[in-house]
Amino acid sequence: MQMIIQILVMFIMLIASISDIKKMEIPVFLLGGTGVLAFLNMLLAIVFGSFAAEDVMSLMPGALMILISIISRGELGLADGIMMMSLGPVFGLDRAVLGLMTALFFSCIYSIGILVLKKGNRKTRLPFIPFLTAGTGVAFICVNCLAI
Known part of the structure; x- marks a missing residue:
């Protein structure tokens, strides 16, 4: 059931990425x-007795x-934080943090490209959800498929 929830969240994030870009x-x-x-994932963890302190800590990022x-005052989008807060209980603290760090790395590389190519400046606003989706996808693949 947890894998289905994770796939559904990734699908929603993909749709949110498109909206964020447009x-x-x-x-x-x-x-x-x-x-x-x-919430459903946390509820299932409680019902099946696998709920732990890490589940609460996963909300912290x-x-x-x-x-x-x-x-x-909105320099970092509120929706980005809300989306990240939802990722913790679904993917777990370790994968959520890995996804966030990967997203920050991707956005950093993209931002450097924008600056080097003079397509923007340090005040240029970027959609973050596509990076968060990519970072979470990398974390999802690394942990689930590569067994890291």
């Missing part, structure tokens, strides 16, 4: 969908991103 916004129903799936969004 409109620089994420529809609320997509954020709500990942939130419902994260997203909570930190939301806090940064509030402090920076």
